[in-house]
Amino acid sequence: xxxxxxxxxxxxxxxxxxxxxxxxxxxxxxxxxxxxxxxxxxxxxxxxxxxxxxxxxxxxxxxxxxxxxxxxxxxxxxxxxxxxxxxxxxxxxxxxxxxxxxxxxxxxxxxxxxxxxxxxxxxxxxxxxxxxxxxxxxxxxxxxxxxxxxxxxxxxxxxxxxxxxxxxxxxxxxxxxxxxxxxxxxxxxxxxxxxxxxxxxxxxxxxxxxxxxxxxxxxxxxxxxxxxxxxxxxxxxxxxxxxxxxxxxxxxxxxxxxxxxxxxxxxxxxxxxxxxxxxxxxxxxxxxxxxxxxxxxxxxxxxxxxxx
Numbered sequence: 398x399x400x401x402x403x404x405x406x407x408x409x410x411x412x413x414x415x416x417x418x419x420x421x422x423x424x425x426x427x428x429x430x431x432x433x434x435x436x437x438x439x440x441x442x443x444x445x446x447x448x449x450x451x452x453x454x455x456x457x458x459x460x461x462x463x464x465x466x467x468x469x470x471x472x473x474x475x476x477x478x479x480x481x482x483x484x485x486x487x488x489x490x491x492x493x494x495x496x497x498x499x500x501x502x503x504x505x506x507x508x509x510x511x512x513x514x515x516x517x518x519x520x521x522x523x524x525x526x527x528x529x530x531x532x533x534x535x536x537x538x539x540x541x542x543x544x545x546x547x548x549x550x551x552x553x554x555x556x557x558x559x560x561x562x563x564x565x566x567x568x569x570x571x572x573x574x575x576x577x578x579x580x581x582x583x584x585x586x587x588x589x590x591x592x593x594x595x596x597x598x599x600x601x602x603x604x605x606x607x608x609x610x611x612x613x614x615x616x617x618x619x620x621x622x623x624x625x626x627x628x629x630x631x632x633x634x635x636x637x638x639x640x641x642x643x644x645x646x647x648x649x650x651x652x653x654x655x656x657x658x659x660x661x662x663x664x665x666x667x668x669x670x671x672x673x674x675x676x677x678x679x680x681x682x683x684x685x686x687x688x689x690x691x692x693x694x695x696x697x698x699x700x701x702x703x704x705x
Contacts, residue, residue, distance in 0.1 A: 419676040422657030425578035430637020470636040471616035477514035478526030505533035559584040589672030611636040613653035644705030
């Protein structure tokens with residue numbers, strides 16, 4: 398826990414410690430989004446222009462050519478890459494969303510070949526293909542004039558001191574960044590501080606203020622046709638980050654965070670100048686109840702209001 402730029406709590410289970418790297422699962426989606434933010438700050442990509450994916454632009458009738466980078470960051474790209482099989486099939490089906498964890502495939506090629514399912518920007522659907530399509534974009538841009546295998550390290554991890562971070566690649570050399578990333582608690586504390594600092598680290602702007610704001614702002618898909626906010630209990634989603642808008646966790650509602658399977662979180666709490674990192678090794682899914690069992694006494698101990 399980092400409060401007002403001071404490390405105030407650091408606790409580990411027996412056998413673990415500051416140098417333990419945990420499998421962070423989908424927290425890597427937030428890292429991938431942040432790397433796109435680096436490209437945006439470097440003016441190598443524009444968030445509101447169509448995603449620069451040649452396959453989507455090859456045919457003027459391909460509806461995917463209208464999908465913007467921001468749509469993909471918000472998981473509103475409209476790609477058919479979700480878990481839509483009926484429940485009775487779940488035990489025997491590996492969904493498009495999950496193929497990247499189960500087969501030695503080209504993860505970014507799998508993403509960009511996902512067919513069009515719905516108009517972009519209108520419907521939020523949690524899926525790997527939106528972010529992995531941005532992984533394709535990142536590799537394409539960086540490979541033109543840079544060293545792709547070192548890009549996350551040179552442009553993010555090394556700059557902010559995430560020295561324990563390791564991001565694996567697939568069989569084809571693409572950074573996975575939606576599941577196979579390993580980081581320590583202190584690495585994720587630094588990640589959260591980058592966002593608390595509004596994208597500036599040691600005087601260098603790494604992310605634009607607009608990108609940082611987008612990370613913690615629900616996309617238009619979270620509003621209905623009358624402009625009313627769909628305040629669902631699970632929260633909402635911004636640019637590569639979840640938002641506590643529904644009060645799921647015992648933190649202010651404008652808290653935004655990276656989240657991964659098994660209850661792995663890096664909470665960024667602007668109202669309280671606070672970063673909270675919870676990492677776990679477990680096959681069980683972490684749920685709201687056991688996470689709040691940690692957050693409620695923590696906020697009380699810091700003298701902060703833990704009510705959403």
